[in-house]
Amino acid sequence: MTDTNPFESLQEQLDDASEYLDVREDVLERLKQPERVLELTLSVEMDDGTIETFDAYRSQFNGDRGPYKGGIRYHPGVTRDEVKALSGWMAYKTAVVDIPYGGGKGGIELDPSEYSESELERITRSFAEEIRPFIGEDKDVPAPDVNTGQREMNWIKDTYETLENTTAPGVITGKALENGGSKGRVEATGRSTMFAAREVFDYLGKDMEEATVAVQGYGNAGSIAARLLEDLGANVVAVSDSSGAIYNPEGFDTRQVKEFKRDTGSVAGYDRTTEEFGNEDLLTLDVDLLVPAALENAIDGGLAHDVQADVIVEAANGPLTPDADDVLTERGIHVVPDILANAGGVTVSYFEWVQNRQRFQWTEERVNEELESVITDAFDAMIDAYEANDLPNLRTAAYVVAVQRVVDAYEGSGSWP
Ligand code: NAD
Numbered sequence: 001m002t003d004t005n006p007f008e009s010l011q012e013q014l015d016d017a018s019e020y021l022d023v024r025e026d027v028l029e030r031l032k033q034p035e036r037v038l039e040l041t042l043s044v045e046m047d048d049g050t051i052e053t054f055d056a057y058r059s060q061f062n063g064d065r066g067p068y069k070g071g072i073r074y075h076p077g078v079t080r081d082e083v084k085a086l087s088g089w090m091a092y093k094t095a096v097v098d099i100p101y102g103g104g105k106g107g108i109e110l111d112p113s114e115y116s117e118s119e120l121e122r123i124t125r126s127f128a129e130e131i132r133p134f135i136g137e138d139k140d141v142p143a144p145d146v147n148t149g150q151r152e153m154n155w156i157k158d159t160y161e162t163l164e165n166t167t168a169p170g171v172i173t174g175k176a177l178e179n180g181g182s183k184g185r186v187e188a189t190g191r192s193t194m195f196a197a198r199e200v201f202d203y204l205g206k207d208m209e210e211a212t213v214a215v216q217g218y219g220n221a222g223s224i225a226a227r228l229l230e231d232l233g234a235n236v237v238a239v240s241d242s243s244g245a246i247y248n249p250e251g252f253d254t255r256q257v258k259e260f261k262r263d264t265g266s267v268a269g270y271d272r273t274t275e276e277f278g279n280e281d282l283l284t285l286d287v288d289l290l291v292p293a294a295l296e297n298a299i300d301g302g303l304a305h306d307v308q309a310d311v312i313v314e315a316a317n318g319p320l321t322p323d324a325d326d327v328l329t330e331r332g333i334h335v336v337p338d339i340l341a342n343a344g345g346v347t348v349s350y351f352e353w354v355q356n357r358q359r360f361q362w363t364e365e366r367v368n369e370e371l372e373s374v375i376t377d378a379f380d381a382m383i384d385a386y387e388a389n390d391l392p393n394l395r396t397a398a399y400v401v402a403v404q405r406v407v408d409a410y411e412g413s414g415s416w417p
Contacts, residue, residue: 003297004296004297004300004321004322004323005081005085006081006082006085006086006296006297006318007081007082007084007085007088008081009085009296009297009318009321009322010032010084010085010088010089010318011032012322013322013395013396013399014028014031014032014088014399014403015032016322016392016395016396016399017396017399017400017403018403020389020391020396020400021400021403021404021407023403023404023407027407027410027411030410031062031403031406031407031410032088034059034060034061034062034084034087034088035060035061035062035063036059036060036134037057037058037059037060037080037083037084038057038058038059038060038130038131038134039055039056039057039080040055040056040057040058040127040130040131041053041054041055041056042054042056042108042123042126042127042130043126044119044122044123044126045122046115046119047116047118047119054108054109054110054123055078055108055109056106056107056108056109056127056130057078057080057083057106057107057108058083058104058105058106058131058134058135058140058142059080059083059084059086059087059104059105059106060087060102060103060104060134060140061084061087061088061090061091061102061103061104061105062088062091062102062103062406063102064102064406064409064410064413065091065094065095065100065101065102065405065406065409066094066099066100066101066102067101067102067136067137067138067139067140067141068087068090068101068102068103068104068139068140068141069090069094069101069102069103069104069140069141069143069346069349069350070086070087070090070103070104070105070106070142070143070145070346071086071090071105071106071142071143071144071145071146071148071174071345072105072106072107072108072127072142072143072144072145072148072152072156073086073105073106073107073108073145073146073147073148074107074108074110074111074112074146074147074148074152075107075109075110075111075146075147075295076109076110076111077109077295078107078108078109078110079109082107082296083105083106083107084105085296085318086105086107086145086317086318087103087104087105088103089103089317089318089338089339090102090103090104090105090346091103091406092339092398092399092402092403092406093338093339093340093342093343093346093402094343094346094350095401095402095403095405095406096339096340096343096378096381096382096398096399096401096402096405097340097343097346097347097374097375097377097378098374098377098378098381098405099346099347099350099374100350101141101346101350104140104141104142105145106127106131106142107145108123108127110123112147120152121155124152124155124156124159125155125156125159127156128155128156128159128160129159129163132159132160132163132164135160135171135172136168136171137168137170137171137353137356137357141170141171141172141173141349141353142156142172142173143172143173143174143345143346143349144174146219146295149174149220150174150175150176150179150181150186151176153172153173153174153175153176153179153181154175154176154179156171156172157169157171157172157175157179157180160172169356170352170353170356170357173185173349173350173352173353174345174349174352175352180352180355180356181352182348182349182351182352182355182361182362182367183361183362183363183364183367184348184351184364184367184368184371185345185348185349185351185352185367186220186224187224187228188344188345188347188348188349188367188371189220189221189224189225189315189342189344189345190220190221190222190223190224190225190226190227190228190315190344191224191225191228191344191368191371192341192342192343192344192345192347192371192375193221193224193225193228193291193293193313193315193341193342193344194225194228194229194232195344195371195372195375195376195379196313196336196340196341196375196379197225197229197289197291197311197313197336197341198232199336199375199376199379200311200313200334200336200379200394201289201311203383204310204311204334206288206310206311208229208232208233208234209232209233209234210288211229211233211234211235211287211288211289212234212235212236212237212251212287212288212289213226213229213234213235213236213237213238213287213288213289213290213291214236214237214238214239214282214283214285214287214289214290214291214309215236215238215239215240215291215293215315216239216240216245216279216282216283216290216291216292216293216294216298216316216319217240217241217292217293217294217295217315217316218239218240218241218257218258218261218267218293219241219293219294221293221315221316221342221345222239222291222293222294222315223239223254223257223258223261225291225293225313225315226239226254226257226291227254227255227258229289229291230253230254234288234289235251236251236252236254237249237250237251237252237285237287238277238281238282238285238287239252239254239257239267239282240267240279240282240294241261241266241267241268241294242266242294243265243266243267243268244266244267244268244269244278244279245267245268245277245278245279245281245282246267246268246269246270246271246277247277247281247282247285248271252270252271256270257270280303283298283299283303283306283307284303284306284307284308285308285309286308286309287308287309287310288309288310288311289309289310289311289312289313290307290309290311290312290313291312291313291314291315292312292314292315292316292319292320293315293316294316294319295316295319296316296317296318296319297318297319297321298316298319298320299319299320299321299324300321300323300324301321301323301324301326301327303324304320304323304324304325304327304328304331305327305331307328307331307333309333310333310334311333311334311335311336312328312333312334312335312336313335313336313341314335314336314337314338314341314342315338315341315342316338316342317338317342318338319338320335325393325395328393329392329393334393334394335393335394335395336379336394337394337395337398337399339398339399339402340375340378340379340382340398343374343375343378344371344375347371347374347375348367348371351367351370351371378398378401381401382394382397382398382401383397385397385398385400385401
């Protein structure tokens with residue numbers, strides 16, 4: 001991992017796309033900055049009665065196409081600039097898949113493994129109380145991200161509804177089913193990653209049934225993408241998490257690896273045939289498909305020279321630095337960008353919000369079918385832009401589509417005051 005500032009990466013990606021767009025300089029400047037960033041210090045009582053403080057953020061990047069939308073991350077590496085970058089990627093992600101949202105993101109700087117469940121509940125409810133004036137079904141709709149899930153979403157919904165004295169399940173997505181969640185939401189990010197991989201393999205004339213796959217990060221996004229790719233016939237030969245990486249050229253049973261991780265806390269040690277193998281080895285393994293599904297900046301310009309995968313599909317947000325993009329473009333390695341490949345999470349979040357407002361639950365089959373059509377339409381729009389404008393890579397093509405949609409919404413409604 002490198003210490004590239006993710007917010008600068010986002011701005012560079014927008015500059016790259018703007019070269020191929022007819023966008024006014026002043027409008028582009030506006031589209032490179034968040035509209036509002038809330039910076040908080042949460043003071044929360046611990047189980048032993050002491051008070052601990054936590055830095056927390058909510059960034060609302062762009063609301064031209066609808067309510068701000070984006071996850072909440074709990075991680076010791078959370079910073080203001082990281083949250084700003086993630087909120088920007090959300091704005092362009094919702095645009096590239098054409099769902100009526102803007103982009104937002106939140107985070108608390110903490111390592112959740114160091115806190116009890118009751119402490120995490122108080123931290124989460126304190127955060128929910130602080131952001132309450134700024135969120136709402138039609139204002140800003142948070143969701144899970146790294147180290148948060150249904151439990152935290154339920155706490156936030158409950159805090160909001162209690163303080164507002166109302167019922168508003170659509171104030172947050174990624175809830176448990178019995179609390180207004182959607183079928184298919186847990187799997188959605190891994191599923192869109194699989195659709196994106198399937199589509200790019202089709203486009204390049206590559207056979208998924210012959211493919212070897214390496215997946216960095218075996219959490220929600222990575223483990224589900226691995227399983228769904230295995231279901232398509234691919235051979236998942238290497239996976240990793242923050243405790244280590246494993247490799248077996250014969251391939252793994254991805255479900256068994258997940259069970260092993262559930263029981264032991266890590267994928268490391270799953271397979272006795274596994275040789276000494278580290279995370280960097282995984283990223284440079286000679287495979288057909290590499291799926292980075294951990295955190296930002298996994299591959300920088302230096303490491304990009306050693307990547308041997310034919311295709312990269314980004315399940316994580318921002319796993320490649322702009323330098324890495326340049327190197328991979330030059331080397332002819334295709335990258336399906338995060339804003340499209342992992343957009344399944346926000347797309348099914350959108351379906352959850354629609355169902356909450358309709359007070360009507362869709363079947364899992366319907367959710368998955370609608371998701372497939374959203375992702376394949378977005379993929380086709382990206383490829384059309386790529387070919388029509390002879391663009392250098394698929395990321396630039398996805399941004400060209402997305403930025404144009406945000407610009408059209410902004411210019412269509414005019415500015416006020
Ligand atoms: P998660 O916490 O469930 O999983 C993250 C995984 O990455 C864990 O297995 C962790 O051990 C591993 N990891 C962390 N550092 C690592 C390292 N240096 N090397 C290898 N593995 C490492 O989180 P998630 O929800 O799966 O999110 C992963 C990525 O996907 C993030 O970039 C997130 O923003 C993105 N994403 C998630 C969703 C979603 O709906 N969950 C949606 C869109 C994007």
